[in-house]
Amino acid sequence: MADVRVARLNRLSLTNFRNYASLDLDLAAQLVAFVGANGTGKTNILEAVSYLTAGRGLRRANLADITCKQVQEGGWSVASKVDQDGLDVSIGTGLKQNEAGRRVRIDGVDQRTSDSLLDYVRILWLIPAMDGLFTGPGSDRRRFLDRLTLSLNPAHGRQVSSFEKALRQRNRLLEQGGSASYLTAVEQQVAELGTSVALSRRETVSLLQGTLSEQAELGLPFPIAGLELTGDFEAETEGLSASDQEDHFRKLLEDGRPRDRAAGRTLTGPHLSDLHVRHTAKDMPASQSSTGEQKALLIGLILAHADLSASVSGLTPILLLDEVAAHLDPNRREALFARLDALGCQVFMTGTDESLFESLPIPSQIFAIEDGKARLLSV
Template identity: 60%
Template structure:
C-alpha cells in the first residue's frame, strides 16, 4: 500500500502487550489523544504502534520484556490501515523462545520488517528524548537514523550491517586476526560506513533546506540549524562515494596497530555527531534552557514530518508522548494547528483531558482506564 495518500490506522488491537491483556481501539480521526492516569498504559499504546514499522520501537526494549506479566511470554499488535481508499491488515508479534518478531500483512507472513515501511512510516517524540542535545552522541545518531529511515527504507539495514561489520573488525583486531580476514571485513566496513554517512548527510541537507524556509518569529517553535560532522565527514564527505570508500579502506588498513591498542576503531561514521543550534539565538541547543530544547526538538520533528511528506508523498504517523504537558496554551494550539496542516495521523498522550481542549472538533480523545478504552470526544462519540 504505497502511494501519495496518508496512511491512517482505523483499528488497533493489542494482545498481551505490556499491561494490556487485550485492547481493541477503533479510530476515526487524524489527531488522536489518549488520556488517563499514570500507569494506565497510554505510552504502551504508542509503543505498540511504533512496532508497526521497521525498527526496535520507542523504548528499544528486548522483545521478551514487552510481554505482559503472567501472560504467555509473547505479544502481538495488529492494525487496520487505510490509504487512498485501500485497506490492509498489518500485524507483528513475538513468541517466547523466538529470536525476533514476526510480521504478517494481509494474512501472509513477511520475511523482513522493512516491508512495513511500504505501509506505515512512524516518527516519535517521547520524554526520554528530552536530553537528546545534552546526552551522548550515539543517541543523536540513532535519532538521525530514524529520520533517515522514514525517507530511505534501506538505511536501517545498512546501519545494522555496518555496526555488525565494525564489531567483527574489532574482534579480529583483538584476536590478532590475519591480514586476509581483516582486509575482507574492512572492505565491508568501508563500503557500508560510507553509504551510512552519505545517507545521513543527505537527510541533514534536505532537512536543513526545509528548516531554512521557516521565517524567524513566524513559527510556533524555534528554528534550528543542523549539521552532521565528524572526522570521517571532514576527510571524505566532499569526495565521490567510490573515492571515499577507497580512502576509508586505506585508513582502516593503516590504523590497525592503533585501533588494536585502543580496542576499537577510532575513526568512522560511528563516531560522528548531529549538531543542533538555536538559529535565532545562535546558540548550541545543549546550552539552551530545558524548555527551549523541547521546543527545538518538536520543531525538528514537525519539519521532518513535512519533509517526509514532500519526499515520499505521504506524511508519517507521529507518536507524541506527553508532548502537551510542557507547552503553554498558545503553543499547544499552535502545535495542533501545525499537525492538522501536515495532514498525517498523530497519536498523543496526556494525563489531563484539558490539555487537548484546542484539538479541532473532528479529532478524538480516548480515556485509557486499564483495562478499558472509552471514546470521550470525537466525530463518533455520543
Template identity: 50%
Template sequence: MTTPDRYISRLRLTSFRNYTSAALDLDHRHVVLVGENGAGKTNLIEAVSLLSPGRGLRRAPFESLALSGSDGMWAVAATVETPFGPADMGTGATTDTAAARRVRINGANARSVEEMSDYLRVLWLIPAMDGIFSGPAADRRRFLDRLVTTLIPGHSAAVGDFEKAMRQRNRLLEENGDPAWLSAIETQMAETASAIHFARADSLAHLQGVMAANVADTGFPEALLELSPLFEDSVPGTASALEAELVGRWKTARALDKAAGRTTFGPHRVDLAVTHKDKAMPAGLCSTGEQKALLIGLVLVHARLVAQMTGITPLLLLDEIAAHLDPRRRAALFDALDKLRTQCWMTGTDPVLFADLGARAQRFAVDAGQLARMPG
C-alpha cells in the first residue's frame, strides 16, 4: 500500500460517548475496528468525523456527545500527517455552552470550524444511509450537502444559515410580522439560497464528469445524477439574477406560505435523482445490493474529485461496510481504496470480513469503550 499524503497518526478521546479516554497511535495503513454491536466502534469513527465542518456522521447535538455522568465536557484530538509536516487538531465542548464546540489547530483557537479543512477532508458511509435512494428527499439532500461540504467547507454553514433564516420567515408569516422585516429576511435567504444552489449544481456537474472517466476503476456501477429544479420554469444562470428571482417569488408567495405553515419552495425542497446507468433504472427501484454498490461507487468517485479539486484526498469512514458485500465486491472495495491512496477507517463485527486486506490494515479490538491492538 502506497503511503497516503495525509493520514491520522494519533487520536485521543476524552469523555466522548462511551469512552472515558482512548488513545490510538497509528501508521499510514487503513484502520479496522472490530467488536460486538454497542462496543463503541461507531462512536470512535464519529469522533474522527468531527474533525470536519458540521455535526459529524450522526448529526448529533454537541451537548449529547459527552460521556454519560460526566460534566458535559468532551474532546477529540488528532495529529494529521501532511506533506507540510504534522498538524495537531482538536475539537470539543466549549466551557460556556455544551451546545457549541471549539476548534484548536496547532495550539491556537481556529477562526472557524472550516479551518480544519485546510488539513483534512472527511467522507463517510454509515448503515443509516443504505436506504437513501428510496427514502425521503431530505436524506438525499443531506447526503448531497455532505459531498459538497467536502469540496466547499463553507457550504454546511450556508445551509444552516438558510434554514435559520427560513424559520424566522415562517414565524413572521404566522404572526403577521412587519413586511419590511419579512423583506429583509427574504433577501438574506436569497443570498444563501443562491450560494447553496450553485454549489450543489457545480459540484454535481464535476462529480458526473469524474464518474464517467473513473468509475470503471472502482469496480462499482456508474450513477447518473440530476438535481431537481428550484422552480418548474427556468432558473436564472447567475447568482444575482437568482437572488432577485427568489426575493420576488417569496414575496408573492407569502399568503400561500402562511396558509401552508412553511416556505413552499427553495433549496430545502429540491431532490437528488440518481439512476443506475447500465440498467437505466432509478436507484430507488434497484435491489438493496445494487443500491449499496451505487452508493459506494458515488463516494469513491467523489473522493477522487475532492483530491483533484483540492489536492487533499479525503479520509473515508466506512461503518459496517463489508457485512453486506459479497467477496467480489469486498475485493473491489479494498482495491479501490488502495488506488485512492487514503487512510480508510472501517468497522465490523467479524474480523474475517477484512482478512483480504492482509498487511494493508492495522486492526483494533473494541470492547465496551476499550481498545486493544490485534495481531497482523
C-alpha cells in the first residue's frame, strides 16, 4: 500500500487496569497472540489497547469500574509507544480518582478529547459479544457501522454525539410544550447533523461494498457480505442532494410534531437506520445464516474494512481479534493469519491454547497470560 503509514505499538504499559496492577509489554511483531485459560485477563489487554483511540472502548464500560480491584482507588492508565514508519510517539490515557472523564496525553501534552488519538492510531475490533450482531437490535448494527465510519472520518463520532444530543433536546421540548420558534431552531440542528451522519454512513457502506467486491477476487475462505443501509429515512431521501436531504428531514420533523409528541420520541430520521447484511453467495440475510457463517461474514467484513481504512486514512489500523481462532478450522486459521500478515496491520489476538496459533507467520509473538503477568513463549 503506497503512501500508507504503518502504525504499530512497540510498548504497552498498564497500571491498575482490570486485573493488572502493573504490566509492561515489549512488542516486536506485527502479529501478537495472548494465550491462557479463560478469566486470566487476555481480553483485558485488548480492552486496554482499545482505549488508545477515540471512543468508549470495546466493552463500553463505566470508566470507574476498570480500576484494579486490588487497588480500588487512584484510577488507572494505559500508555504506549507508537511507531509510525520510524517516528515514535508516546500516547496515553487514563482515569484519575474523582474525575468523570478519561484524560488523554500525546507526548506528555494533555489533549481536549480522545479524538486527537485518531491522528496516531485507528483501532478496529471483533469480539465474542459481536457474534449476535446480525440477529440483535438495529442499535447494535448502527454502533458497529459508526465505529467503521469513525476510522474513515474522524469527525463522525462527534457528529453522532451532537446529533443524539440535539434529538434529546427536541424530545424534551415536545414533552414540555416548547415554543414553535424554539422547536424550529432545534429541528434545524437535528436536520443538519442528522444529514451529515447519514451521508457519512452511506459513504462508508458504499466504499466498504466496493472493497468487499475486490476481496472476493482473493479467494479467501470467508463469505462475502452484501451491505445496504436501510430505513424510512434512507428510502425517502435516496437520490437527493445533501441540501435537499436536509430540507426534507427538517420538513418531516416539523410535520411530525403531533405524532412525535404523542409517542414521546422522534419517529423519523437516521437514528432509526439499520445496516442490512446479506450472505451474497447464498443470497440470504446474514441473520438467517448459520452461527459459523455469521462469524465468517464478520471476519470478512473486518478484513475488508482494515484494507479500506488504510487506503482512505493513509494509516494502517490496529486490529483486536478476541477468541477469533477458536471458531475456525485449521485451513481457515492459516488463511486468516496469512491475510492479516499481507494487510500489514498490527494485530492482537487471544486464545485459550498456543496450538491455535501454530500457523502464525514468522516473526510473530505469543505471550502466556497467567496471574496478572505475561510471559513470552515464542517470537
